[in-house]
Amino acid sequence: MIEAESDHLNKIQWLEKVEAWRVSLRKAGSLTGMVLHNGYEAKFIRKVVNVITKKLNYKVLYIEDKLVGINNDVAKIESWLQDPSPDAVILFIHGMGGIGKTTISKCIYNSNYREYDDSCFLGDIHETSNQHNGLLRLQTHLLSKILRSNKEEVIWNLDEGTVKVSNALCNKKVLLILDDVTTTQQLRALLGPQQFYPGSKVIITTRHKWLLNFFKVHPKVHTVEELDPSDSNKLFSLYAFQRDHPMEPYIVQSKLVVHHCRGLPLALKVLGSFLNGKTIDVWEDAMRKLEAFPDPNIQKVLQLSYDTLEDTNDKDLFLHIACFFVGDDKEFIVKILAQCDLYPIVGIHNLMDRCLIYIENGKVMMHQLIKEMGQDVVRQESPKDPGKRSRLWHHQDSFNVLKENGGTKKVEGLTLDMQMIKGINSTCMLNMDNGRKRSYEDFSGRSTHKNKEHFKVGAIEKMKNLMLLQLDYATFSGSYKKLPKKLRLLRWHGFPLKFIPCDVPLQKLVVLDLRYSKLKEVWDGFMVVGSLKILNLSYSVELVKTPDFRGFPCLESLLLEGCVSLTHICESIRCLERLVLLDISFCKSLKDVPFLPRSLVSLKMNGCSNLGSFGQVQCLDSCSLSSLLVDIDVSECNLFNNSFPEDWSNLFSLKFLNISRNHITSLPGCVKSLPSLEVLEASNCSHLQSVLDVPKSVTELGTYENMSLEIVQPPPNPLNYLNGNKCEKLCVVEGCFKLVPIQKVDRKVKRYLGLKWISDNVMGSRVDEQNAYTEDDSIKVSYEFGIFSTYVLGKTLPCFRYKETGSTISFRVPSHPNGSSISGLNVCFISTSTYGDPQIWDAEVNNKTKVLVWKYTPTIHVTRKQKGVFSYVWLSLWRIGNLLDDGDEIVVSVTLCYSDIVEGCCVNLVYDDDDDKVGEHNKEEIDEEKKDTHCMFNQISWTDRLQVEISDYVHRGKTYCFKIGSSTDVPNIDGNSGKTGSADKLVSGMFLFQFPCINLDMCIDDCLPSFVMLMQCSKCDLKISNINY
Secondary structure (H helix, E strand, C coil): CHHHHHHHHHHHHHHHHHHHHHHHHHHHHHCCCCCCCCCCHHHHHHHHHHHHHHHCCCCCCCCCCCCCCCHHHHHHHHHHHCCCCCCCCEEEEECCCCCCHHHHHHHHHHHHHHHCCEEEEECCHHHHHCCCCHHHHHHHHHHHHHHCCCCCCCCCCHHHHHHHHHHHHHCCCEEEEEEEECCHHHHHHHHCCCCCCCCCEEEEEECCHHHHHHCCCCCEEEECCCCCHHHHHHHHHHHHCCCCCCCHHHHHHHHHHHHHHCCCHHHHHHHHHHHCCCCHHHHHHHHHHHHHCCCHHHHHHHHHHHHCCCCHHHHHHHHHHHHHHCCCEHHHHHHHHCCCCCCHHHHHHHHHHCCCCEEECCEEECCHHHHHHHHHHHHCCCCCCHHHCCEECCHHHHHHHHHCCCCCCCCCEEEEEHHHCCCCCHHHHHHCCCCCCCCHHHHHCCCCCCCCCEEECHHHHCCCCCCEEEEECCEEECCHHHCCCCCCEEECCCCCCCCECCCCCCCCCCEEECCCCCCCCCECCCCCCCCCCEEECCCCCCCCECCCHHHCCCCCEEECCCCCCCCECCHHHHHCCCCCEEECCCCCCCCCCCCCCCCCCEEECCCCCCHHHHCCCHHHCCCCCCCCCCEEECCCCCCCHHHCCCCCCCCCCCCEEECCCCCCCCCCHHHHCCCCCCEEECCCCCCCCEECCCCCCCCEEECCCCCCCCEECCCCCCCCEEECCCECCCCEECCCEEEEEHHHECHHHHHHHCHHHHHHHHHCCHHHHHHCCCCCCCCEEEEECCEEEEEEECCCCCCCCEEEECCEEEEECCCCCCCCCEEEEEEEEEEEECCCCCCCEEEEEEECCCCEEEEEECCEECCCCCCCCEEEEEEEEECCCCCCCCCCEEEEEEEECCCCEEEEEEEEEEEHHHHHHCCHHHHHHHHHHHHCCCCCCCCECCCCCCCCCHHHHCCCCCEEEEECCCCEECCCCCCCCCCCCCCCEECCCCCEEEECCCCHHHHCCCCCCCCEEEEEECCCCCEEEEEEC
């Protein structure tokens, strides 16, 4: 019977196969192929071969096999290729020359061209389009690739070619890569009106970000960054040594070359190939040569960005920045160069679009090799005679030109720092280490030696077009009226005279920088400098008084920092209607400040220690301060609470206030009245006890190293940043964190934590023994992020339901017989340590069933004064809420830093009905305990909602780290010392959320809590601040 059924089944399967074959044969018979008819067989065969060749067209592009550091770029672009949305058709790969844009686009092409009906990679578009009929040839090549035609399309003009290209792109799903695009004309000729077949993708590599404006909808932009040091070293080694790390004798030289290249792949390849097989002496000489002359192969590629600048304005602007202004504030550069007949605002924008410069923290920055390229452009103006160049940035060249009187009218800018001239400062450098006591000048930046070199003013007289002049620590003889009359910037650190001669031609001067000068007065008599915007006399330690400011009607910035002999500021300062910045920091002899101009935006008075010696400071009165002020710094001014006025509500623009290092005991009333304050610094105030009533607009609060501070009351709105580092008595940050002695803790919390069991059954008298070694109770309970926790001295775990040796424990949530829901989870571990430093660690609860993971790094960490072995138990209670259900698989683990080992851990589930087990006498005892609480802080209770519970952080499939700081010490657990331990320290109170690298942006959604946080990826340094959820 069984055999018959088996035969029947086999027969059915066989019939099904036969039927499938019949269907396939019918389909094959219906295929229409190529029919010979009555033609010649030879021609027919040739035709068949051509058709098959087209279908098997081999399109892979050659790429060198030494690829380093491009995986992340390729992965991001591959992800974009999978995006089917109509807005994801065009991608810009943007970056400076030699950064690897072409290599990345070739990798993308090779791995994806088979997914499209047709594909085309057009390389070197800029170079080809500049040739005769270059764009026509590019159009022809593009059409032949897309149409798969052996014959080139005949195109008579660009307009005809644009139409044909557009028609071809509309009818096929294509992958098109346009490499090194520099003009909109190229885009118009090769893309037409931007109409593409569904599923098509276009990738454009360019240095020119402004080309985005060509498109109706801005394409997505992928910017290629420089290689990090590790990848740079690997790439260089592959070319220099044919392996991924340097050979032993060349390690030092390799580091120098890699540093010189600053992560630019082109430079690493070129120099690596050149130095391959060379001896060490050749390497060393090559590096010396590179300092003077850039490698021509690198220079050619980088200079293309400069050559394609559209006008001389942008070129001159670039050369000025490359020679003189890299690292300076953008606003500073704009003020100077706008008076040099340039247009710096639009020019800087154009330079950024071409990756020639970038802005970082408000400063204009430039890649080192780009900077060297610009300087080499100037050097080529006169390779042998520096005096005939437009700019002299090299100190030795400037020294030689001035010494030999070799300047010409071609020179527009000159910089000389006598401290940088070889042979002059060698004695000074040696004297810094001879054991003598160092003076203030050693650290102030002033020259510490007598300069024996003297120049004649006549050496500058020839430079009629000189506009930018730096003469740091230089000494000149002769009449200063011979200085060029076109000067816009005069920087002369260490100016040797007691006052500026009145015959100096400063009529067009915009910036006068005389830091570290020997001035006692600015000049003898009254002087008018109508164009002056910035006057910097900082660290002129002999300066006694300021000039009459009526001669500076356009002055915007007055910098007098460190003028320690200054006793008087001229009353005429009030006449400066354009003054926005006043810096009188560390003017320690200054006893008063006159009424200030109403235009002032930033006031820096920190370190003026004499200001607070006579009660209320007049210049801080609300009537004296400008309502436009954004920034005030009065730190370290010897101020008391009564030094401040009662009200600052008229300062509605003030956003930054620093009152640190003063004698205040609480926040002055005027601070509480500020309506728009965002950043408040009140640190290093040794008498400050509380920070209460912080303005609700504050988002960053600095309260570190306040030794008397006990309580911080943040504003009702969320903070980005709170720093409580080294506040030894700080126990409460309201709404965020609470640390209280165990006596002030709710009995219910104690019982849930397991403290009652430990004290009764294990610790016994040891609780009192432990407390005897500290001024306060050594056992404290903290509460943050819905987690109660504490440390106790001991070696025994409580009798919780789940217990394991080691650092990990797994279990399934059982069903509760009474059907009660789970309200919390106990997590406990024991460890033995030999370290005196805080033991930092993470606890993780992983609900594998619901794909939820929580990581917690406590603010409180156990520490010990003396070295030696000690054991401690950490107890915690996590308010999980409804996130654990019957049958859920839970894994709890603890990870310790250093070499400490978790000896055991245990877990317990807390149910809602556990509270029913507490008798009436216990409830009365709890009520009585609450009545007897006389602490200034509320006791910790089960109903506290200092922060949202863990359940408020739910987001499926993600990991969350909760952290309020790196390390906070509880009193020392030390059974060997009869002395008291340190008080509780909140080392860092910065709110910090950490997320894993994978899908970081997926974590940013409405499921996160209502905090404005600083978020930092746990595997990289990506930080996102000021994000409100």
